[in-house]
Amino acid sequence: MVTYVKAQDGAQRVPNIIQLHGEEGFAGMRKAGQLTAKALDMLVSYAKPGVSTLELDRLAFEFAQDHGAKPATLFYRGYRHSTCTSLNHVVCHGIPSQKALREGDILNIDITLVVDGWHGDSSRMYPIGEISRKSERLIEITYKSLELGIEAAKPGNTTGDIGAAIQTYVESQRASVVRDFVGHGLGQNFHDEPSIMHFGTRGEGAELKEGMIFTIEPMVNLGKPHVKILSDGWTAVTRDRSLSAQCEHSLGITANGCEIFTSSEKGLFNPLLTQQALSK
Numbered sequence: 001m002v003t004y005v006k007a008q009d010g011a012q013r014v015p016n017i018i019q020l021h022g023e024e025g026f027a028g029m030r031k032a033g034q035l036t037a038k039a040l041d042m043l044v045s046y047a048k049p050g051v052s053t054l055e056l057d058r059l060a061f062e063f064a065q066d067h068g069a070k071p072a073t074l075f076y077r078g079y080r081h082s083t084c085t086s087l088n089h090v091v092c093h094g095i096p097s098q099k100a101l102r103e104g105d106i107l108n109i110d111i112t113l114v115v116d117g118w119h120g121d122s123s124r125m126y127p128i129g130e131i132s133r134k135s136e137r138l139i140e141i142t143y144k145s146l147e148l149g150i151e152a153a154k155p156g157n158t159t160g161d162i163g164a165a166i167q168t169y170v171e172s173q174r175a176s177v178v179r180d181f182v183g184h185g186l187g188q189n190f191h192d193e194p195s196i197m198h199f200g201t202r203g204e205g206a207e208l209k210e211g212m213i214f215t216i217e218p219m220v221n222l223g224k225p226h227v228k229i230l231s232d233g234w235t236a237v238t239r240d241r242s243l244s245a246q247c248e249h250s251l252g253i254t255a256n257g258c259e260i261f262t263s264s265e266k267g268l269f270n271p272l273l274t275q276q277a278l279s280k
């Protein structure tokens with residue numbers, strides 16, 4: 001069972017205690033979320049064939065510095081970069097490298113910027129040049145699954161309703177949902193209660209209440225859901241080497257739905273819609 005408490009300034013994570021945030025927390029998350037979205041927007045024009053993920057990581061670091069923000073992953077549990085860059089069959093936690101991106105790659109960039117102590121956590125897909133129809137379809141399924149998860153994020157529903165919405169849809173498309181990594185509460189803590197599974201059963205899990213702040217970040221594979229961690233201790237890849245995609249928003253539960261903190265003002269969140277947005 002979980003307990004809900006009014007969020008206190010600086011409160012640490014406590015197992016099974018869910019913090020309910022007020023207007024101050026929502027204002028803090030709006031600011032952090034918007035800056036995070038802007039960092040990911042900035043990277044759109046740089047994520048091209050020939051560029052390395054280490055260069056993209058450096059751009060993200062400089063962006064954070066220029067805007068008075070701190071990348072939450074830098075020195076987090078021994079991690080040494082500002083972003084996670086997960087390429088093709090990498091599911092998540094890919095480490096930026098010097099290898100040049102190639103036409104047809106699909107890349108996820110995940111960044112968390114801390115602004116005034118609040119964490120904006122978001123990730124998106126970046127198609128590198130022209131990509132295959134198969135890769136496009138995977139990205140489409142992943143984005144649609146996040147949208148369905150967000151639609152289920154409202155008071156009275158449960159965390160299981162979010163997971164069920166995502167899983168039912170993804171599996172109907174003959175793709176699979178990764179079980180090993182989950183969405184999470186956040187705020188002044190990077191990772192807080194509750195865990196948001198991207199699979200599950202309707203009506204199960206914790207009830208969603210106004211003031212909860214968490215991420216939804218489904219990882220979807222074209223093959224089987226199973227992952228393994230490489231010897232670097234971070235990189236998670238699909239066991240069957242099938243392609244994997246992910247997208248992530250930070251959001252807060254409101255009186256009758258939710259507020260997404262990490263939307264792109266420029267309409268660049270979904271790469272399959274980005275060309276339209278850029279030509280406006």
Ligand code: MF3
Nearest residue numbers: 073076079084093110112121
């Ligand atoms: N940003 C990731 C998330 O969505 C966490 C990355 S932790 C790291 O929760 F240490 F791998 F960077």
Ligand code: CO
Nearest residue numbers: 121215217248
């Ligand atoms: Co996250």
Ligand code: CO
Nearest residue numbers: 110121122248
């Ligand atoms: Co993230």
